[in-house]
Amino acid sequence: MSERLAVFKTYKLYVGGKFPRSESGRVYEVTDAKGSWLANAPLASRKDARDAVVAARKAFGGWSGATAYNRGQILYRVAEMLEGRRDQFVAEVADAEGLSKAKAAAQVDAAVDRWVWYAGWSDKVAQIAGSSNPVAGPYFNLSAPEPTGVVAVVAPQESSFLGLVSVLAPVIVTGNTAVVVAAERAPLPALSLAEVLATSDLPGGVVNLLSGRTAELSAPLAAHQDVNALDLAGADAALATELETAAADNLKRVLRPRATDWTADPGTDRLLSFLETKTVWHPMGV
Amino acid sequence: MRYGINADAARIRPFPGGSGRGVACRYARRYAPLVTMPTTVPAYGNEAAGRLASMADVTASNGALRRFLHGLPGVDAVGLQARAATLGTRSIKTTAKAYAIDLAISMIDLTTLEGADTPGKVRALCAKGVHPDPTDRTAPKVAAICVYPDMVATAKEALGDSGIHVASVATAFPAGRAALPVKLADTRDAVAAGADEIDMVIDRGAFLSGRYLEVFEEIKAVKEACARPDGPAAHLKVIFETGELQTYDNVRRVSWLAMLAGADFIKTSTGKVAVNATPPVTLLMLEAVRDFAAATGVQVGVKPAGGIRTTKDAVKYLVMVNETLGDAWLTADWFRFGASSLLNDLLMQRQKLSTGRYSGPDYVTVD
Numbered sequence: 001m002s003e004r005l006a007v008f009k010t011y012k013l014y015v016g017g018k019f020p021r022s023e024s025g026r027v028y029e030v031t032d033a034k035g036s037w038l039a040n041a042p043l044a045s046r047k048d049a050r051d052a053v054v055a056a057r058k059a060f061g062g063w064s065g066a067t068a069y070n071r072g073q074i075l076y077r078v079a080e081m082l083e084g085r086r087d088q089f090v091a092e093v094a095d096a097e098g099l100s101k102a103k104a105a106a107q108v109d110a111a112v113d114r115w116v117w118y119a120g121w122s123d124k125v126a127q128i129a130g131s132s133n134p135v136a137g138p139y140f141n142l143s144a145p146e147p148t149g150v151v152a153v154v155a156p157q158e159s160s161f162l163g164l165v166s167v168l169a170p171v172i173v174t175g176n177t178a179v180v181v182a183a184e185r186a187p188l189p190a191l192s193l194a195e196v197l198a199t200s201d202l203p204g205g206v207v208n209l210l211s212g213r214t215a216e217l218s219a220p221l222a223a224h225q226d227v228n229a230l231d232l233a234g235a236d237a238a239l240a241t242e243l244e245t246a247a248a249d250n251l252k253r254v255l256r257p258r259a260t261d262w263t264a265d266p267g268t269d270r271l272l273s274f275l276e277t278k279t280v281w282h283p284m285g286v
Numbered sequence: 287m288r289y290g291i292n293a294d295a296a297r298i299r300p301f302p303g304g305s306g307r308g309v310a311c312r313y314a315r316r317y318a319p320l321v322t323m324p325t326t327v328p329a330y331g332n333e334a335a336g337r338l339a340s341m342a343d344v345t346a347s348n349g350a351l352r353r354f355l356h357g358l359p360g361v362d363a364v365g366l367q368a369r370a371a372t373l374g375t376r377s378i379k380t381t382a383k384a385y386a387i388d389l390a391i392s393m394i395d396l397t398t399l400e401g402a403d404t405p406g407k408v409r410a411l412c413a414k415g416v417h418p419d420p421t422d423r424t425a426p427k428v429a430a431i432c433v434y435p436d437m438v439a440t441a442k443e444a445l446g447d448s449g450i451h452v453a454s455v456a457t458a459f460p461a462g463r464a465a466l467p468v469k470l471a472d473t474r475d476a477v478a479a480g481a482d483e484i485d486m487v488i489d490r491g492a493f494l495s496g497r498y499l500e501v502f503e504e505i506k507a508v509k510e511a512c513a514r515p516d517g518p519a520a521h522l523k524v525i526f527e528t529g530e531l532q533t534y535d536n537v538r539r540v541s542w543l544a545m546l547a548g549a550d551f552i553k554t555s556t557g558k559v560a561v562n563a564t565p566p567v568t569l570l571m572l573e574a575v576r577d578f579a580a581a582t583g584v585q586v587g588v589k590p591a592g593g594i595r596t597t598k599d600a601v602k603y604l605v606m607v608n609e610t611l612g613d614a615w616l617t618a619d620w621f622r623f624g625a626s627s628l629l630n631d632l633l634m635q636r637q638k639l640s641t642g643r644y645s646g647p648d649y650v651t652v653d
Contacts, residue, residue, distance in 0.1 A: 050644050057646070225637075226646020249643065 011041045011187070013048060013211065014194030016055030017204015023047045028212070030188055033098025041187045044212035046220040049179065052208035053226055056150045056177040059205030064147045064175035072122035075173055078200040079115040085196060086112070089161060089189060096160045096186035110263055111165040118169035121271055125174055129272055133279070140282040145275040147175035148253055149228030152221040154214060154243075156234045159262045160186035164193065166262050167233045170270035172206055179208045179227070181218055183234060187211035215239055222246040229253035229274050233260070326585045326614075329550040330521050334584045338548060341582060345546055348499035355498060355543060361534035361570060370565035373609055374602040383601070387636050388426050390600040390628075391418055393618045395453055395589065397432040397626050398653070399460075399557070405440045407653075408433055412444035414651055419633050421649075422640065428629065429618035430483060434459070435472060438479035453483035453523070457508060460527075460556035462487035466504060473511040477520050484512050485523045487556060488540065490530050498543060505547035523551035523589055529561030537567055541574035551587040557624060562592025565602060572610040585614070591624025597635040600628060626653055 011030075012019040026043035063071070082089065086108055094104035129145035151171045156163030160183045171178045182190035194209045210217055214234060221227055222243040230247050232240045232255060240257050247254050255273045327333040344354040378386055396415045398407060412431050419425040430451035431441050441452045454476035458464035464472075473484055486508045492500045505524055512520040524544040528537050544552050552571055555562040568590040575586050588607070594600060600623060607615050615621050630650040637645040 053644070053646075220644060223643040224646070225643055225649055 009039060011039055011191045011211070013042050013044055013052075014191070014198065014207070014209040015048065015052045015205075016058070016208065017198060019194070019198070020048075022212070023051070026212075030185070032095040038095055039188060041191065041211045044210040044217055046216065048210055048212075049217050049220050050224070052179040052210060053150060053152075053221070053224055055205035055208055056179050057226055059203055060147075060149060060177045062203055063172070063177055063206045066175070068123035068126070068175075071173060071175065072119050074201050075119035075122065075169065076116065078196060078202060079112050079119060081196045081200050082108075082112045082115060082193075085192070088192060092189045092192060093161045096183075096189055097158075107159075107162045107263075111162045114162070114165050114266065115169050117266075118173045118271070121170075121268075122173050125268075125271060125275075128268065129275055129277070135281075138284045140284060141279065142282070143277050143279045145174065145272075146278045148274045148276055149176060150226060151176045151178050151229040151231060151274050152218070152224070152227045153178050153180045153231040154218050154234040155180055155182050155190065156260070156262065157183045157185070157214070159183075161189040161193070163233070163260075163262045164190050166260075166266055167231055167270065168207065170266075171231065171274055174271065174275055176229070176274050177206045177208075179221060180210065181214055181221070181234070182209055182211045184212070184214045218243055219246065222252070223249065225250050227252060229255075231255045231270075231273075232257045326579050326583045328619075329545075329548065329584050329586045330519065335548070337582045337584050338546060341546055345499070345502055348497065351498045351502060351543070352496065355539040358535075358538055358542060361538055363534050363566075366534060366570055367566045370569045370606065373569070373606045374565060376602075376605045378601050378605070384636075384639050386601045386604055387597060387632050387639070389616065390597070390604060390623065391632050391636075392426040392429060393622050394428040394629055394632075395430045395432045395591075395622050395624050396428045396629060397557070397591075397624055399432070399434060399455060403434065403437060405437070408437045408440045409444045410651075411653060412441055412450070414629070414653070415450050416445065416448045418629055419636065419650075422637070425633065425636060429622055432485065432624065435476035435479065435481070438476050438481045442480040451482035452480060453485055454479070454481035455485045455487075455525075455556075456481075457486040459485070459487050459525075460558040462489050463491070466507065469504070470507060470511045473508050477512055477514060481520050483521045483523060483551075484508070485525055485553060487525045487527060488544070490527055493536070493540060493543075494531070498539075501540075502543055502547045505544055505549060509548045521550040522548070523553045523587075524549040525553045525556055525591075527556055527559060528554045528563075528567045529559045534566070534570055537570050538574055541571050542578065545574070545578045545582075545584070545586050549586060551589050551622070553589040553591055553622075553624065555590075555592040555624075557592030563590035563594060563624075565606065568603060569606050569610065572606060572615075575615075576611055579611075585620065587615070587620040587622065589622040589624055594623055594625050595627050596631050597628075600632065 012021055022042040022044045024045035027040040028043045030038045030041045032038050089108045090105045093107050094101055126145055131143045133141040135141040153167055155167060168180060190209055197207050222230055223246040230252050235243055235257050244254050345351050396411055398411050415428040415431050427450055430453040432453040433441050435454045435456055438452055438454045456473040456476045457469035488501050509522050512522050526540050531537055541552055554567055571588050575588055579585055607621050633650050634645040
């Protein structure tokens with residue numbers, strides 16, 4: 001019996017429901033915490049970022065128009081798929097962050113639980129973010145939360161999987177679509193998450209994942225006129241300032257970076273950060 | 287130099303009577319006139335008729351026309367597609383791209399051909415044609431606004447003295463299934479309303495069943511209907527609907543047929559069928575125009591229409607024109623894009639080049 005040949009995995013971007021290589025053809029080496037080679041990841045270019053925004057914009061109508069119940073079901077399905085590939089994610093997180101198997105498993109479990117927790121919010125967020133307003137006239141006055149649009153997410157650098165899930169799930173559960181820049185030095189769990197998303201009934205383009213240099217990718221996203229909001233979770237202070245300046249051009253909503261313990265209860269803060277309030281006046285009738 | 291001069295050319299008559307006889311004869315037809323006819327004249331000018339008259343023998347009867355058209359060299363489909371694909375790989379960047387974008391905008395026939403067209407929509411489109419980017423007045427205006435005949439007067443009024451032409455589809459567009467008197471009345475109507483250009487459709491049924499002379503006479507009749515007693519005639523664009531013509535050979539034949547009948551422009555498609563303008567078909571038509579100009583000295587324009595939505599596609603077509611016909615054709619007088627959504631993409635790319643930021647659909651009009 002001869003020894004099996006090693007089958008290496010080609011990690012790819014996730015854009016518009018497909019797995020393309022970078023338009024630039026570039027890759028970069030991803031190493032584990034000790035510096036030994038793990039895999040080559042695509043080094044996405046600004047054109048990949050542009051394509052991702054186009055895909056996210058295209059998906060926005062369908063995703064934001066889907067019923068909250070349907071979105072919740074799809075996100076729950078994602079959690080089911082994550083659970084099924086738990087071992088793979090444990091191994092990848094352990095490599096990426098230099099954790100022991102047990103600690104990595106705890107991270108992955110927390111991430112799956114977090115995904116389920118956010119999935120439940122899809123049809124409940126309107127209860128806490130919406131209201132029926134008392135007005136001085138014969139009208140019903142109702143405020144309802146609506147998704148902001150295309151959100152560019154700079155994923156946390158230090159928590160490659162739990163951190164990613166904690167910033168991605170609250171963006172899409174309310175009906176936004178996302179372009180995510182994965183952690184620069186630990187993109188593999190994110191790129192594997194894309195495979196889960198692609199097999200979970202999540203429409204193509206709702207989540208688009210890019211790996212590469214955070215500064216190179218986030219700059220064109222922050223300046224892009226068709227991006228509506230920016231989550232700077234993974235940007236350092238200098239980069240965040242630069243991106244915020246670029247984002248001011250078309251008045252993007254910006255969530256500034258702050259020190260976060262990703263294992264702690266997240267609260268609804270991120271969930272409510274990428275919503276617009278629509279208020280309607282409706283005559284009461286006779 | 288684009289054409290080599292064939293050594294045999296001088297010994298062979300430019301236009302052998304009847305059809306081509308053999309390969310040498312066919313190619314001689316392409317090259318010989320370079321010696322005898324150094325200048326090209328526009329298809330809409332007075333001189334063109336005289337040059338076309340020199341080809342009268344090939345259109346004398348259906349049989350003669352058939353022999354001529356079937357005597358044209360067959361199309362090498364693989365070679366054509368490979369050539370079109372190769373020309374699509376050119377990298378056009380920075381200043382060249384900026385030039386190409388502005389050139390493409392100035393070549394657009396901004397089109398609305400919907401049953402739901404209203405005068406308001408046509409006026410809005412005209413306003414957009416005059417100032418494609420309201421935030422940047424350096425954006426060039428489009429070449430023409432293309433509408434149905436009943437909207438010509440509205441468009442004409444809305445465009446005023448902006449210099450933008452009004453093009454009108456006619457002859458029972460898009461099917462072309464109507465009696466000749468109806469088609470001619472349709473055309474005269476549009477011309478009377480002030481159309482500067484008429485986009486006619488050919489009778490594909492007649493062409494496909496081999497009644498070439500019927501198609502020829504129909505184009506001639508429509509061209510006559512484009513005349514205006516009190517001014518310059520409307521230019522005639524002839525739509526082939528190449529998606530319905532089955533073969534490349536047919537596209538080459540119909541191109542020659544229409545140019546012989548006096549078309550000022552040849553146009554690929556109506557935009558109303560599944561297959562519209564494709565790079566190989568357009569390249570083939572450009573080559574036909576090149577050969578026709580070499581043979582008769584008459585310059586004819588080309589208009590691909592339908593399915594061209596991105597700046598990238600448009601630039602590929604411009605490369606094709608430059609490589610096939612040269613820059614004499616790189617103006618709105620001789621090359622047009624039939625498009626509606628293309629303009630928005632060109633404008634977004636234009637904004638990207640001038641600001642450095644990617645633009646989005648929120649910054650262009652929704653038509």
